Amino acid sequence: TQLLEQSPQFLSIQEGENLTVYCNSSSVFSSLQWYRQEPGEGPVLLVTVVTGGEVKKLKRLTFQFGDARKDSSLHITAAQPGDTGLYLCAGVRTGGFKTIFGAGTRLFVKA
Amino acid sequence: GAGVSQSPSNKVTEKGKDVELRCDPISGHTALYWYRQRLGQGLEFLIYFQGNSAPDKSGLPSDRFSAERTGESVSTLTIQRTQQEDSAVYLCASLELGYGYTFGSGTRLTVV
Numbered sequence: 001t002q003l004l005e006q007s008p009q010f011l012s013i014q015e016g017e018n019l020t021v022y023c024n025s026s027s028v029f030s031s032l033q034w035y036r037q038e039p040g041e042g043p044v045l046l047v048t049v050v051t052g053g054e055v056k057k058l059k060r061l062t063f064q065f066g067d068a069r070k071d072s073s074l075h076i077t078a079a080q081p082g083d084t085g086l087y088l089c090a091g092v093r094t095g096g097f098k099t100i101f102g103a104g105t106r107l108f109v110k111a
Numbered sequence: 112g113a114g115v116s117q118s119p120s121n122k123v124t125e126k127g128k129d130v131e132l133r134c135d136p137i138s139g140h141t142a143l144y145w146y147r148q149r150l151g152q153g154l155e156f157l158i159y160f161q162g163n164s165a166p167d168k169s170g171l172p173s174d175r176f177s178a179e180r181t182g183e184s185v186s187t188l189t190i191q192r193t194q195q196e197d198s199a200v201y202l203c204a205s206l207e208l209g210y211g212y213t214f215g216s217g218t219r220l221t222v223v
Contacts, residue, residue, distance in 0.1 A: 006153075033211045033212075035211075035212075035214075040216065041216050041217075042115070042202050042204070042214025042215050042216050042217055043154070043202075043212070043214050044214070045210070045211040045212060045213070048210070048211050088153060088154065090211075090212075098159075098167070099144075099156075099212070100156075101146070101153050101154040101156070102153055103152060103153035104152075104153045106151075
């Protein structure tokens with residue numbers, strides 16, 4: 001069974017702090033996606049990383065795909081209350097149709 | 112439509128009854144997925160449909176669960192003889208290859 005392990009499971013921080021969320025697997029993925037989910041809504045795609053070592057920035061969010069395409073990280077700079085939510089990573093297997101989701105990191109940013 | 116539409120948004124049912132959940136995917140997206148999300152948990156894969164290929168049912172938790180899809184349009188997820196452990200949010204997503212999933216808002220199922 002391919003697993004994607006996310007850490008930490010829960011994170012509560014003050015507005016303005018930085019944080020990093022990790023997504024790790026023993027399996028290689030053709031691409032990896034990050035989603036954010038707010039209560040009562042479905043997950044919303046933030047980014048897709050495809051190339052080993054790739055770094056993508058989305059405003060205050062920085063995503064990195066590991067060189068071996070087995071792991072990824074999400075770094076948020078100067079977190080804001082609007083960043084609160086469940087962050088999910090998802091690894092796409094070769095072939096593109098079977099995706100493995102991590103259990104998520106629940107982030108709470110206090111004002 | 113512009114997004115993935117799921118109905119109903121909420122469903123409360125008595126234990127032992129059957130329920131049917133509906134998903135309208137984004138037009139043109141050939142792949143459609145069903146996931147289950149228990150309270151405070153991540154996403155549990157249930158089933159996916161890809162074009163006219165046989166669906167991948169490997170995630171269905173028991174034979175009480177079934178799903179159908181007509182062509183590349185609407186899909187229905189049916190749960191027979193519901194149990195309390197079936198209570199969860201059921202999410203549908205359609206996939207545009209290379210761009211990731213677009214999820215619906217889900218159906219919150221409560222079995223009492």
